[in-house]
Amino acid sequence: MTIEFDAAVFTSPGAPLTIEKVSLPSTPPPGDVLVRLEATGLCHSDLHVLVGEWEVPSPMILGHEGSGIVESVGDGVTTLAVGDHVVLSWTPSCRRCRYCITGRPVLCDMVSRHSANHLSFDGRSRITRGDGGDVLSFAGLGTFGQYAMVPESAAIPIRADAPFETSALIGCAVTTGVGAAVNTARVRPSDIVLVIGCGGVGLNAIQGARLVGARRIIAADISDEKLEQARVFGATDVINSAGANLADSIARLTDGRGVDVAIEAIGLPQTIEAAYGVLARGGTAVVAGQVADGMKISIDPFVMSDQELSLIGSNYGSSNPAADFPLLVEHYLHDRLDLDSLVTRVIDLADINAGFEEMKRGIGIRSVIRY
Ligand SMILES: NC(=O)c1ccc[n+]([C@@H]2O[C@H](COP(=O)([O-])OP(=O)(O)OC[C@H]3O[C@@H](n4cnc5c(N)ncnc54)[C@H](O)[C@@H]3O)[C@@H](O)[C@H]2O)c1
Ligand SMILES: [Zn+2]
Ligand SMILES: [Zn+2]
Known part of the structure; x- marks a missing residue:
């Protein structure tokens, strides 16, 4: 069984993202979770790729600042259940390497080996295109598509009463800054x-x-x-x-x-x-x-x-996403952090290229796609 969905795919520097149908298996492999994205922000790191300032392989679904709901979990997943609200982390952690066990998970060995190369923790991609070819997912997430299959540690559970638009921004800009x-x-x-x-x-x-x-x-x-x-x-x-x-x-x-x-x-x-x-x-x-x-x-x-x-x-605000994402949500819900004013536009996936044009011209703070 596969799930088919629309995603904004990067094919070459300078070209607009193309909205195309892609698919992934509906059952996660062991250790992975399938997340249905609810919201995702447009970050300047995606723009670096779009304009060719960062060279990456293609085709690739960009986007790395997202929030959503766990749709299904693979064997061996213990920290998440179907229906959990999550913010995605582009530095999942293996919980075993010397960086993870000494409290610096953003430097995790597995991240530098795989996520930084836009792959899952087993070194493969999860998503395919209509022609059957593999599609990479930016930082192992690829949030400019409505579904993402990620390692358990890349989906951080948060309070269910936090709105998705603002929680998405915790996935990059808030945590980083x-x-x-x-x-x-x-x-x-x-x-x-x-x-x-x-x-x-x-x-x-x-x-x-x-x-x-x-x-x-x-x-x-x-x-x-x-x-x-x-x-x-x-x-x-x-x-x-x-x-x-x-x-x-x-x-x-x-x-x-x-x-x-x-x-x-x-x-x-x-x-x-x-x-x-x-x-x-x-x-x-x-x-x-x-x-x-x-x-x-x-x-x-x-x-x-x-x-x-x-x-x-x-890198990623020297954070520990598993601990810091729920903490940042609390600071927001108790008015110690303003995330509402960060969201200057809520847009559809179809308007993503216009959103990046505005970023280039320095208009607004964050455009957020609501699925
Ligand atoms: N270290 C990390 O982990 C991490 C994570 C996310 C993003 N980033 C990087 O952070 C940077 C900022 O990302 P963003 O999403 O906030 O970008 P942005 O486009 O939202 O903001 C950039 C800001 O810089 C200002 N600016 C541009 N040129 C300037 C100049 N010469 N002098 C003063 N101000 C100038 C712009 O007016 C704008 O307000 C990017 O390089 C992005 O890749 C780093
Ligand atoms: Zn970012
Ligand atoms: Zn590690």
Whole structure:
């Protein structure tokens, strides 16, 4: 028995996604669960693929920020039951490798071997096209189709009273941004925090810094609309860096000291260097944005040692999805995180290419597909 459904398939860089019929088996193999997606957000990481900044094999169903309902479970699945509401994680965990057992599941061996190559944990794909050929699923999820067959640990159960549109965003932007501030940078109440880039990830870094009580949160972007949003999410100061020298603005705002934490949430070498360049002594720059393939940065290592600066990468907000997704849902339901304002448009799968066009032009925060 197979399930047939519509999915947005990536075939080549620069070409629009094509909506086509694909299928997968209705019975999950051992260890897998079949999830019926309810909602999925459009993330800039999908756009990196679409425009060819990241080279990936094709055909592939993109999308990695999704929520849904467990439709069926394979043999050996113990943590999920049919009907559970879940948020999908693009870093499932094998629960056995040295990263998983030491509390860093986003670095799991199986993820780097398989999910990062857009495959299931057995190194295969689950979905086929009309012509019978295999279709890959982005990060092993492929949420731009209504069904996904994923390892048990990729479907994180959450409270059933959380709305799907906002929960979907916990699958990427919220966890990545909040986690970059809370887990990677370990922002403290005494810190002055800078966030460069106020899209889906950056606005969540801002509200992550607010959640832990940072004394000042400075937001930088080239769009006044995004900077207005930044204030809604907790920025105390905003800088339009299109018309200003960022380093001068930060010097002015901090009496020449610089910031304790700078989070880059765009994915450009020049803004990563800028984040590092405005640190106060002892400060930490977090690279959450992801650059196009092959880009490099340049920093001064003497200053790094002399001033004890840190430059640190952040993958999925250094999170532990199994623990953090339900926690982020709680913060949302108790009004400590604003996920409602992140959803600027609810669209149909058929409108996905228009959604990415808007992202390219910097319009809105997140478009969310509701199935
Ligand atoms: N580290 C991770 O685990 C992880 C997870 C998800 C996404 N990402 C990456 O994070 C980045 C941001 O994703 P997003 O979905 O928030 O993107 P987005 O398109 O929603 O937001 C990008 C923001 O950057 C701003 N911007 C663009 N150029 C700028 C410049 N030169 N100076 C200042 N601001 C500028 C835009 O106006 C926009 O507000 C992407 O590179 C994405 O791939 C990383
Ligand atoms: Zn993403
Ligand atoms: Zn592991």
